[in-house]
Amino acid sequence: MSSSIYSRLAVTNLKNNRKTYIPYIFTAMLMAMMYYMLDELSRNSSVGWENVRLILSYAVEVVMVFSVIFLFYTNSFLMKRRKKEVGMYNILGMGKAHIAKMFFVETLITSSVSIGAGIAGGILLGKLMWLMLLKILHYDVNMDFAVSGAAVVHTLTLFVAIFGLTLIYNLWQVKLANPVELLRGGNEGEREPKTKWLLAAAGVLLTGYGYYVALVTESPLKAIQLFFVAVICVILGTYALFVAGSVALLKMLKKKKSFYYQSKYFTAVSGMIYRMKQNAVGLANICILSTMVLVMISTTICMYMGMDDILTTRFPREFEVTSFYPDSETKENVRGIIEEEAKRGGVSVKDRMEYHCGGIAVLKEGNEFKIAEDEDVYSGNEDILELKMIPLEDYNALEGRNVSLGDDEVLIYNPDSKAEKMGGTLRIEGVSYKIQEELETFLLEEKNESRVIGCKYIIVKDEEKIQELLNLAYERLKDENPQLDEIKVEYKVCFDLEGADKDVRKTETVIKNRVKEEVGSSYCDGREIERESFYLLYGGLFFIGLYLGFMFLIATVLIIYYKQISEGHDDRERYQIMQKVGMSKKEVRQSIRSQVLMVFFLPLAAAVLHIAVAFKVITKLLVALNMVNVSLFLTCTVATVVVFAVFYAAVFGVTAREYYRIVG
Numbered sequence: 083m084s085s086s087i088y089s090r091l092a093v094t095n096l097k098n099n100r101k102t103y104i105p106y107i108f109t110a111m112l113m114a115m116m117y118y119m120l121d122e123l124s125r126n127s128s129v130g131w132e133n134v135r136l137i138l139s140y141a142v143e144v145v146m147v148f149s150v151i152f153l154f155y156t157n158s159f160l161m162k163r164r165k166k167e168v169g170m171y172n173i174l175g176m177g178k179a180h181i182a183k184m185f186f187v188e189t190l191i192t193s194s195v196s197i198g199a200g201i202a203g204g205i206l207l208g209k210l211m212w213l214m215l216l217k218i219l220h221y222d223v224n225m226d227f228a229v230s231g232a233a234v235v236h237t238l239t240l241f242v243a244i245f246g247l248t249l250i251y252n253l254w255q256v257k258l259a260n261p262v263e264l265l266r267g268g269n270e271g272e273r274e275p276k277t278k279w280l281l282a283a284a285g286v287l288l289t290g291y292g293y294y295v296a297l298v299t300e301s302p303l304k305a306i307q308l309f310f311v312a313v314i315c316v317i318l319g320t321y322a323l324f325v326a327g328s329v330a331l332l333k334m335l336k337k338k339k340s341f342y343y344q345s346k347y348f349t350a351v352s353g354m355i356y357r358m359k360q361n362a363v364g365l366a367n368i369c370i371l372s373t374m375v376l377v378m379i380s381t382t383i384c385m386y387m388g389m390d391d392i393l394t395t396r397f398p399r400e401f402e403v404t405s406f407y408p409d410s411e412t413k414e415n416v417r418g419i420i421e422e423e424a425k426r427g428g429v430s431v432k433d434r435m436e437y438h439c440g441g442i443a444v445l446k447e448g449n450e451f452k453i454a455e456d457e458d459v460y461s462g463n464e465d466i467l468e469l470k471m472i473p474l475e476d477y478n479a480l481e482g483r484n485v486s487l488g489d490d491e492v493l494i495y496n497p498d499s500k501a502e503k504m505g506g507t508l509r510i511e512g513v514s515y516k517i518q519e520e521l522e523t524f525l526l527e528e529k530n531e532s533r534v535i536g537c538k539y540i541i542v543k544d545e546e547k548i549q550e551l552l553n554l555a556y557e558r559l560k561d562e563n564p565q566l567d568e569i570k571v572e573y574k575v576c577f578d579l580e581g582a583d584k585d586v587r588k589t590e591t592v593i594k595n596r597v598k599e600e601v602g603s604s605y606c607d608g609r610e611i612e613r614e615s616f617y618l619l620y621g622g623l624f625f626i627g628l629y630l631g632f633m634f635l636i637a638t639v640l641i642i643y644y645k646q647i648s649e650g651h652d653d654r655e656r657y658q659i660m661q662k663v664g665m666s667k668k669e670v671r672q673s674i675r676s677q678v679l680m681v682f683f684l685p686l687a688a689a690v691l692h693i694a695v696a697f698k699v700i701t702k703l704l705v706a707l708n709m710v711n712v713s714l715f716l717t718c719t720v721a722t723v724v725v726f727a728v729f730y731a732a733v734f735g736v737t738a739r740e741y742y743r744i745v746g
Contacts (some may be wrong), residue, residue, distance in 0.1 A: 469637025
């Protein structure tokens with residue numbers, strides 16, 4: 083057979099199947115383009131902040147894995163639609179070797195167009211993506227744009243490998259099947275499916291466990307540990323429920339004769355059983371992808387829009403200086419630097435607070451606190467607390483009170499707004515202290531629910547008492563940590579700066595540099611000087627959320643499109659048969675339309691249910707990222723769901739036209 087005939091056959095086949103191959107080629111092109119642009123950004127050495135490059139590199143891995151899975155999935159749909167065609171070629175005399183050559187040429191054409199256009203589009207739009215990232219990051223990070231040869235090579239290698247693997251898979255399918263199987267391949271699954279009770283029960287249990295974790299988890303630390311386990315359970319449970327649970331439910335309805343043998347339910351139930359058999363995996367994919375889009379976009383938009391809230395939560399005061407080994411000279415030096423630079427920078431110092439503090443990690447057992455070992459801290463134990471000890475003199479100065487304490491008396495303050503009162507006494511490493519008062523307010527920290535790790539403030543008689551406990555902690559921990567330095571009472575100064583943002587940022591930077599050079603053994607935190615790093619981190623997450631959300635949205639649209647075409651071809655014969663057995667054309671259309679609508683919007687309903695149940699645990703995860711504005715997250719979530727639902731309905735409207743055109 084002439085070699086040119088394979089090229090002609092391949093081109094003819096692609097033309098005849100253009101309604102399925104054009105979306106496939108377009109999607110592969112977008113995947114290649116998005117992978118190239120992301121890979122180029124992750125390799126750009128001018129992206130100077132390490133966390134942004136790390137986020138981008140993780141996103142590259144996600145896009146790579148998703149591209150492999152999704153292109154394989156869509157390729158399997160294409161092969162299913164073409165099995166009859168391949169079987170016909172085989173019966174007409176083409177050997178499997180000839181069919182393999184034809185497939186090779188088809189793959190060569192589709193891969194060349196997809197990869198070539200994808201890389202070209204990535205190069206052309208790369209500058210736009212770079213500018214978008216720069217805008218989102220909010221600061222000029224001095225990034226330079228350049229075409230990356232390494233990104234081109236990596237994109238080419240990855241997608242050539244994907245198309246090569248899909249070709250091998252297609253050839254293997256043809257090799258294993260005989261012509262008769264190929265001819266009826268498009269009609270596989272027309273027999274009524276069996277009820278898989280075990281799989282359905284597993285789906286209920288897995289989804290139920292994921293929901294249980296999401297609803298009962300209260301601790302942000304526990305949420306971090308359990309969230310991904312719950313996500314995996316819900317994903318597996320969703321697939322099981324769509325594949326087996328839906329069929330089991332419909333079969334139960336079918337057995338209920340009083341319900342099933344009614345004209346308005348008879349065709350609907352039998353048709354739904356057939357549809358779920360054919361489309362369960364596709365519907366589950368749509369549900370999972372829709373949930374990913376909703377979660378990614380709502381959370382990243384919330385964090386980006388709530389940046390001021392995040393900064394205020396992370397830095398309750400505009401600036402804080404901590405000296406680890408203070409003496410009177412150090413304190414005077416710190417005060418002098420703050421006053422000098424504030425005056426020089428044209429800003430004023432407001433609400434300054436000075437105090438001494440000693441902090442240790444403890445394990446809470448009832449009203450007893452034991453010094454926590456490293457294994458307790460790193461295990462994620464919910465009973466681990468940060469114990470902050472303040473001398474009485476500093477407390478009285480901060481609060482304007484005149485409280486007196488004995489050697490065995492303390493005041494206690496819990497910033498957790500939901501915490502229960504402790505009662506009359508507490509014990510620290512076996513030593514009992516009488517709680518003279520449980521404070522309702524404390525200037526150093528307002529009541530909140532924003533802490534990942536719990537905290538308690540203990541007001542003791544003097545610094546000597548604090549140092550005794552710190553020495554005890556040091557003795558307990560030094561054997562495990564030979565490099566641990568002696569733990570001392572710290573001196574802290576925190577205050578707000580009032581003035582123009584530019585002047586405040588400049589003043590904070592100068593104070594930080596002077597304290598580092600002139601004081602030593604100290605640390606500075608400033609809201610304005612950290613703003614840039616927060617925009618880099620949360621802006622990077624926002625960029626990736628939009629990027630991956632858009633990619634998952636494309637995948638959702640393509641699956642919906644292919645599902646509509648598949649159902650159109652399947653329903654065409656059923657449509658004709660139902661008319662032959664006596665149903666009117668109007669009744670048949672109403673029956674099929676109700677089934678299509680129900681099946682089509684089932685994934686959206688399930689996705690909305692998933693995100694509604696997950697809302698609580700996601701808010702706990704956001705606390706770990708300093709986002710405590712639940713009302714903002716609720717607004718972003720509702721807005722995202724509404725916009726996505728409108729888009730989803732629009733996609734249905736467009737693809738439904740093709741469905742009804744096929745059905746005729």
